[in-house]
Structures are given as structure tokens and as C-alpha cells.
Amino acid sequence: MLHPPEGHACKKWGAFQIINHSISEKLLQDIEVAGKTLFSLPMQQKLKAARSPDGVTGYGAARISSFFSKLMWSEGFTIVGSPIEHARQLWPKDYNKFCEVIEEYEKEMEKLAGRLMWLILGSLGITKDDVKWAVGPKGETKEGCAALQLNSYPACPDPGRAMGLAAHTDSTILTILHQNNTSGLQVYQEGNGWVTVPPIPGALVVNIGDLLHILSNGSYPSVLHRAVVNRTRYRLSVAYLYGPPSGVRVSPLSKLVDHRHPPLYRAVTWSEYLGTKAKYFDKALSSVRLCVPLNGFTDAKDHKGVQVG
Numbered sequence: 212m213l214h215p216p217e218g219h220a221c222k223k224w225g226a227f228q229i230i231n232h233s234i235s236e237k238l239l240q241d242i243e244v245a246g247k248t249l250f251s252l253p254m255q256q257k258l259k260a261a262r263s264p265d266g267v268t269g270y271g272a273a274r275i276s277s278f279f280s281k282l283m284w285s286e287g288f289t290i291v292g293s294p295i296e297h298a299r300q301l302w303p304k305d306y307n308k309f310c311e312v313i314e315e316y317e318k319e320m321e322k323l324a325g326r327l328m329w330l331i332l333g334s335l336g337i338t339k340d341d342v343k344w345a346v347g348p349k350g351e352t353k354e355g356c357a358a359l360q361l362n363s364y365p366a367c368p369d370p371g372r373a374m375g376l377a378a379h380t381d382s383t384i385l386t387i388l389h390q391n392n393t394s395g396l397q398v399y400q401e402g403n404g405w406v407t408v409p410p411i412p413g414a415l416v417v418n419i420g421d422l423l424h425i426l427s428n429g430s431y432p433s434v435l436h437r438a439v440v441n442r443t444r445y446r447l448s449v450a451y452l453y454g455p456p457s458g459v460r461v462s463p464l465s466k467l468v469d470h471r472h473p474p475l476y477r478a479v480t481w482s483e484y485l486g487t488k489a490k491y492f493d494k495a496l497s498s499v500r501l502c503v504p505l506n507g508f509t510d511a512k513d514h515k516g517v518q519v520g
């Protein structure tokens with residue numbers, strides 16, 4: 212079970228950092244090197260693996276860029292499952308090392324994400340018996356769906372006028388983020404505004420995503436976060452975006468619902484929700500909301516005046 216402080220962190224911050232998490236220092240170094248190697252390729256080479264306009268994987272600006280008029284000061288590379296096709300486009304003769312590191316990272320993150328999901332749900336009194344879709348015939352955690360997002364933020368001569376990655380919530384159950392030893396990630400907290408998440412060597416950041424917000428019936432709100440840029444330092448982050456198995460309809464867990472706490476969200480599959488996010492962005496969560504609270508706001512992230520820079 213998560214200790215009370217971590218359960219508290221989910222409620223209060225929607226994010227926390229973990230150490231002693233079983234991901235080796237070597238693997239964290241290897242993924243950093245793999246990311247830096249990729250982003251330092253010449254532009255015409257990176258564009259060989261460009262994400263197609265209606266595609267999900269490959270090189271390009273963050274998907275949310277289309278909602279903003281200003282360009283963001285970053286490049287991204289999205290991987291779902293095997294990276295081999297894109298890796299071949301990038302390094303026709305020498306793609307093996309990159310693929311090995313990515314696949315190892317995905318394998319280790321999958322295990323960690325499953326453990327974290329149960330720890331977080333445990334802190335709400337939820338056990339494996341309460342989430343049938345997440346458990347296989349032998350009691351094992353079923354493999355979820357996931358995406359790996361490599362983010363590259365070059366040093367920026369005028370950081371006050373640019374944004375690395377604009378404010379957003381992740382459409383996930385949870386996201387595990389590795390940031391190189393350079394600050395940039397900020398989380399938004401009512402009353403405190405934007406708070407920098409300090410990079411701690413070896414630690415990983417865990418963000419609560421929209422699907423956990425739905426599962427917990429709003430008890431653990433997804434965290435609004437962004438990445439700011441730096442005048443002198445290059446920054447790289449690696450986000451493991453973890454969702455439920457494909458086709459599973461996620462809805463508020465019945466143990467967390469009663470006549471005083473009616474279900475706040477309707478059931479959605481991850482792919483349906485990703486489509487909703489692509490269409491409505493920061494209004495996605497409220498678009499699947501069933502009950503509108505009396506204070507007039509739909510969801511917390513709807514009214515922050517999200518800005519790029």
C-alpha cells in the first residue's frame with residue numbers, strides 16, 4: 212500500500228517522485244544516450260521517421276501543438292511497441308542498439324507501471340478483486356497499452372518567451388517520467404500556481420493521468436503540467452505513458468461509487484479517450500463527465516487560461 216504521504220501526494224499534487232524503483236541507473240543512462248543520439252541526427256534524417264499527419268508514432272512536434280498558435284521549443288519522438296520500423300529509417304545499417312535499449316526500457320517500465328497502479332489504487336482501498344479487467348487468469352496484472360515519448364528541449368536564448376511543452380494533462384492511467392539532470396517540469400497546484408519538480412538523480416516522476424482521475428471518480432485528479440526551457444542547458448525527458456489493455460472500458464470503480472458519490476464519468480476505452488483528447492484537448496475530461504458540479508465549473512483544468520508562453 213502507498214504510505215499515507217504518497218496517497219496524500221496523489222490527492223494534493225497528482226504527482227510524486229520515486230526512488231529505489233528497480234530501474235537500473237545503467238538503463239536510465241542508456242535511454243538518455245539513445246534519446247540524445249536520435250535528436251542529434253541531422254534534420255533531414257529525423258524527418259525520414261516523421262510522424263504522419265494522422266499517425267501516432269515517429270518524429271515531430273507534440274500532438275497538442277495543433278491547439279496552440281505559437282510553436283513549442285521542443286522536438287518529440289513517439290514509440291508504441293517495437294521501434295524497429297522507425298529505427299531502420301533513422302539508422303538503416305545500425306538500428307539494433309537503439310531498439311534493444313527501447314525494448315528493455317519498455318519492458319521494465321511496464322512492470323513498474325503495473326506495480327504503481329496497484330499501489331495507488333491500494334491507497335484508495337481498491338484490490339485486484341475490484342478491477343477484473345486488469346487481472347489475468349493467474350492473478351497476474353494484464354499487459355496494458357503504452358506509449359514512450361522522448362522529448363528534447365534545446366537551450367533557448369530567450370526562455371521567458373518560449374514554452375517547451377504547453378500545459379496539459381496526460382490521457383493515461385499514469386505516466387512515469389525520467390528527466391535528465393535539468394529542471395523544466397512544472398506541475399500546477401490550486402493556490403500555489405506552477406511549481407518546479409526538482410530533478411533528483413535516479414528518481415522518476417509519476418504523474419496521475421486522466422484515466423486514473425476517471426477510475427478514482429475524481430479522488431485523484433490528473434495533474435496539469437508543462438515543461439519550461441532553459442537558457443543554457445539542453446534538457447531531455449522520457450515519458451512512459453501507461454494505459455489500460457486495448458478495448459477495456461474504464462469507468463469509476465464501483466467501490467468508490469455510492470448514492471452520496473455518484474459516478475462522475477462515463478465509461479471510455481483508451482483509444483476512444485485519445486480521440487476525444489485529440490479533438491477537445493483540455494475539455495476532454497469534462498466531455499466525458501456525467502454530472503456537472505454545482506460550482507459551475509466542469510473540470511479543474513478547464514479554466515486555467517492555459518498559455519504557451
Ligand SMILES: C=C1C[C@]23C[C@@]1(O)CC[C@H]2[C@@]12CCC[C@@](C)(C(=O)O1)[C@H]2[C@@H]3C(=O)O
Binds near residue numbers: 267383
Ligand atoms: C498514448 C498517447 C498519449 C499522448 C498521445 C499518445 O497517442 C502518444 C503521445 C502522448 C503525448 C506525449 C506528450 C504530451 C501529450 C498530451 C501529447 O501531445 O502526446 C501526450 C498524449 C496524451 O497523453 O494525450
Ligand SMILES: O=C(O)CCC(=O)C(=O)O
Binds near residue numbers: 362381388395396447
Ligand atoms: O518534459 C517533461 O518534463 C514533460 C513531458 C510530458 O509531460 C509528456 O511527455 O507528456
Ligand SMILES: [Fe+2]
Binds near residue numbers: 379381
Ligand atoms: Fe505530459
